Amino acid sequence: MKNIINYFSFLLVFSLIGCSQKSSTKEEKVLKLGVVPSSNSEKLVDDLSPFAKALGDKLGMKVEVFTASSYIGVIEGIGSGSVDFGLVPPFSAVLSNKQSNTKNLLVGRSTSGKPGYFAEVFVRKDSNIKSLADLKGKKIAFVDPSSASGYIYAGAMLKDAGIDLDKDIQYQFSGGHDKSLQLLLNKDVDAVASYENVIRKYTKEFPTLKEDVTPIAKSELIPGVTVVASNNLDEETQKKIKQALLDIQNDKETIQILTNLFSITGFEEPNNDAYKAIVRISEK
Secondary structure: OOOHHHHHHHHHHHHHHHHOOOOOOOOOOEEEEEEOOOOOHHHHHHHHHHHHHHHHHHHOOEEEEEEOOOHHHHHHHHHHOOOOEEEEOHHHHHHHHHHHOOEEEEEEEOOOOOOEEOEEEEEEOOOOOOOHHHHOOOEEEEOOOOOHHHHHHHHHHHHHOOOOOOOOOEEEEOOOHHHHHHHHHOOOOOEEEEEOOHHHHOOOOOOOHHHHEEEEEEOOOEEOOEEEEOOOOOHHHHHHHHHHHHHHOOOHHHHHHHHHHHOOOEEEOOOHHHHHHHHHHHOO
């Protein structure tokens, strides 16, 4: 994990060369909001449409939702300017800040009221796995190499427990928190890395989740989902987006959409020191 930031920075440089060659012709002012995939992308865009409409009404311009098949795809879009701003996990924010000089506008408050959330490692209740040390020799599903809860922090916890990720376990990247849960329920893996409220989030899709799955370890606080603005977006529009989101958090119906999808209950100013901790964790 020590070179993960440099690795993704290289990928972003390579990808942004291609992205920057896109046409700049615009028929009307449309803001593109990027979100990382956490479930079926088409459904995610549909679920966010009422939020985008409410945000657009406050801004006085249309807001369209964009997602990609991977975390890196959304970061590329924000870096190139083809996506104006995004709701992204903290590690993705760190990557885009470093490589594309993006700006963190706000950080989301979780259902606990804190400006962040926790990573957890989950196992089936019918397994004999009671601690991280018990995962030696087991199969684990991570979400994505740039997922804070789904890989970065969970991987660091495993290392702290004396587990070598390359030698002591078999692991795979599922591509989504829901996909990891499916692998666990199907007994294709012995454990998964995800975030603290994942069971509540996906109980509808997996009705037996509460009865079948339990956490065995919890990380330190991770900075919350971050509102990141492209360096290509003018400062005035950035300020308008920031204020509109602060206003929207008082609209219970609209903010509930973000709570249901990302466990966001409101927004506050980001603490830049908290993001330095992500770099420290990723370098373990």
